[in-house]
Amino acid sequence: MVSLTHYLALGAIVFVIGAAGVLMRRNAIIILMSIELMLNSVNITLVGFSRQWGDMTGQVFAIFIITVAAAEAAVGLAILVSLNRDRTALNVDEVNLLKW
Amino acid sequence: MELLFFYMFSAGIIGASLLMVTRANVIHAALLLVLTFFFMSGIFILAGAEFLAVVQVLLYAGGIMVLYLFSIMLMNVEVSVRLRQYHRQSFFAVAASLILIFEVWTVLGRGGSYPAFKGFSWQLGATPGNVEALGSVLYTKYLFPFEVASILLLAAMIGAIVLAKRTIDR
Known part of the structure; x- marks a missing residue:
């Protein structure tokens, strides 16, 4: 029997993998993909709660999260495409014009 | 049986996402992320969320990842394969991740029992x-x-x- 703790643990592990990817990698595209991974791990948690209580609200919010992820991917990739015009490699530690 | 499939899909998700985070080639990372999304839709089916599983495959694997792949083809990513892949703050990032997973582990361990599984309010074919x-x-x-x-x-x-x-x- 799969319990709620299984879903929560899986969501937490995938979230931490995504967070480590965001913090460690230099490539901006892989950072965006890691953010997608983190959003999806939250979906796993919501679906686990939805199953536990037999309530649809978790799945409704998972759909909203997918919407936000699509918007984020579109805008983020547009920023990366416009950033790629004046530099060759998309490394986040080289984009430091506004850094203190 | 359900538990066996859950562990299978979880192993797939964790393995593919670990590989995705560590790849130098961006195309490989994108394809591994697609694989992760397929395993996640398996988890959703196990949890009784069939519509979300279909949306996961259609929207994430079919829509968002194709958008990623098209954008990767618009940029030149061949240069960055040969460069240093990890940030200078990697040590702190790993430390923060370990602290985060330890916190979650503690909370889940002490969380006590959740209310019993009430069963789905919907069923397949019903x-x-x-x-x-x-x-x-x-x-x-x-x-x-x-x-x-x-x-x-x-x-x-x-x-x-x-x-x-x-x-x-x-």
């Missing part, structure tokens, strides 16, 4: 099924957030066009 139950909640109780989400998508569409346009005519 009326109302999962899609019907989801639609009836989404279009009545959550109608306003649904409309706000459509405004968000419109704003993202306009923003993407404006950002990716080479010059803006005034």
